[in-house]
Amino acid sequence: MDISALDFQQASIKQVLFKSRLRSVLYGVREADPTLFSPELNPLGQWLNTTIKPYYGTQPELREIEHLIQQMLSAGQSLVAQYQRGRIEEARAGMEQINKYSDRLTELLQQFERNLIRTV
Numbered sequence: 051m052d053i054s055a056l057d058f059q060q061a062s063i064k065q066v067l068f069k070s071r072l073r074s075v076l077y078g079v080r081e082a083d084p085t086l087f088s089p090e091l092n093p094l095g096q097w098l099n100t101t102i103k104p105y106y107g108t109q110p111e112l113r114e115i116e117h118l119i120q121q122m123l124s125a126g127q128s129l130v131a132q133y134q135r136g137r138i139e140e141a142r143a144g145m146e147q148i149n150k151y152s153d154r155l156t157e158l159l160q161q162f163e164r165n166l167i168r169t170v
Contacts, residue, residue: 057101058163064094065152069145072126076133076142087127089120111162118158122151 074080085091090099098116106112125147133141 053102053105053163053166055163057097058159060101061094061097061159062156064097065155068092068094068122068126069148069152072129072148073145075130076138076145082130082134087123087130089116089123092119092123094119095123106166109162109165111158111165115155115158115162118151118155122148122155125151 068086071080071083071086075082075086089095098112098119102112125144129141129144129148132138132144
């Protein structure tokens, strides 16, 4: 299967969606949805598991991408726990770490996409 640039754009959109939903929780706009932090149920994790892994699961970069997604989801869950314990400002400040994970994930996805294009 050839993966397209559109597939990687979908990943970027799902990543932005995760950050937006998390920020909404940390600012009291919405309730925390446990599926947001599940690698199997989170839209970004689902994209990885259904679009990428079945065809490119042996690529070494994929393990790092998967690990980074798990770290980002876990960090987000920790921020929500802080927020729920009343440590609101600390939780909001933790979005900086989420942004760092997100930036690194974007780099890895772009690298992965370039490598796939070279091998096709």
